[in-house]
Amino acid sequence: MQYLPIFMDVNDKNVLVVGGGEVASRKVDLLLSAGAKVTVLSPRLNDTLERYCGHESNGNDAKITAIIDGYNSNYLDDVADSYVMVWVTTDNTALNKQVWQDCCERNLLVNVADQQELCEFITPSIIDRSPLQIAISSGGTAPVLIRYLREKLEALLPETLGLLGAFSGDQRDRVKQQFNSVTERRRFWERFFSSKAVSLTTDKAQLQQEFDLQLATPQGDVEGDIYLIELPDETDLLRLRALRLMQQADVILYVEDNNDSMAEFIELCRRDAERYPTLSADFAKQAKTRQQQGERVCLLINDNAQFATLRESLNAMSVVA
């Protein structure tokens, strides 16, 4: 992985944008929507940024602070609360490089628009259904491809995704009170999000009704499951059903092998799942113990004979060969 994806809290924090043109105003809009305190440093501002300074209305409703001047590294230092990041958008490549260098010397995070070699972080393509957000990156290889992907996803994702996210956030404490274990809570949410009624709801009152109904309906005993999966030679050949089960597992058991192919399959499993290399003789015993603790155990097998034996001895809930 070339870049580490994270979501940063810039609310009420100082951010500097160098340059005051078209690109700067796009970055400023993004930063303001995340609640940042934006300062723009530029000898000239475009009309949008002029408006944001509140010049026309005597600065009373200014959205940004403007420093009308050419760049000078002193501006990086002369602030009470230092900048948490700097965005560089001027039309002068040599100057952009200078700003990047000055920021690096000060350990300031810096992005120079469209100059990847001068970016300590890069900007993703964003789908915003706040509080739910999706950020897509190609690691700088194909900006147009991720814009295209965003447009496809935007069309697929329901408008109500933000509502659903916010509603779930509000109800988390109630679900915590009702269910003691993480496993039970997760199952409740999985059942809730996958129910048809929830996918069709368009307002909060309907969601609340469905939520109350499901919370009052017993889930039954939380019994664990065992999924037995025979791996193909390559990850590309993995069945979709196997992938889905691997994504639901709490525990992954596998026999360690000397080549890297097992690692590639494990990489596709649920991020939070516990992963254990296991001696093949212990597979069945370990799987059953964890199942009895209410967990979903996924056994990854790359050996035909062993798969057949385990299939006989385990009462596996799902078998994918």
Ligand SMILES: C[C@@]1(CC(=O)O)C2=NC(=C\c3[nH]c(c(CCC(=O)O)c3CC(=O)O)Cc3[nH]c(c(CC(=O)O)c3CCC(=O)O)/C=C3\N/C(=C\2)[C@@H](CCC(=O)O)[C@]3(C)CC(=O)O)/[C@H]1CCC(=O)O
């Ligand atoms: C996501 C998005 C956000 C944004 O910028 O707001 C974004 N670029 C977007 C669009 C876009 N950018 C360019 C075109 C014209 C087509 C073309 O030239 O290919 C288009 C298409 C268009 O405008 O439709 C030109 C371009 N961009 C970069 C280079 C340099 C290079 O490739 O070496 C050049 C060539 C400059 C030249 O030739 O001079 C570099 C970067 N652009 C990034 C982000 C970062 C990597 C993100 C990643 O891959 O994960 C990174 C590394 C640095 C950064 O800027 O942070 C936004 C899509 C948002 C959306 O619509 O959803």
Ligand SMILES: NC(=O)c1ccc[n+]([C@@H]2O[C@H](COP(=O)([O-])OP(=O)(O)OC[C@H]3O[C@@H](n4cnc5c(N)ncnc54)[C@H](O)[C@@H]3O)[C@@H](O)[C@H]2O)c1
């Ligand atoms: N507009 C786009 O969609 C787009 C797309 C891709 C790449 N670019 C590139 O990104 C860069 C910026 O684009 P733009 O459209 O915002 O250009 P722009 O000409 O509108 O803005 C450039 C800004 O940089 C400021 N500037 C110049 N010298 C400065 C200095 N010494 N200190 C501080 N600020 C200074 C100018 O005052 C101006 O506000 C350009 O190199 C452009 O080629 C633009």
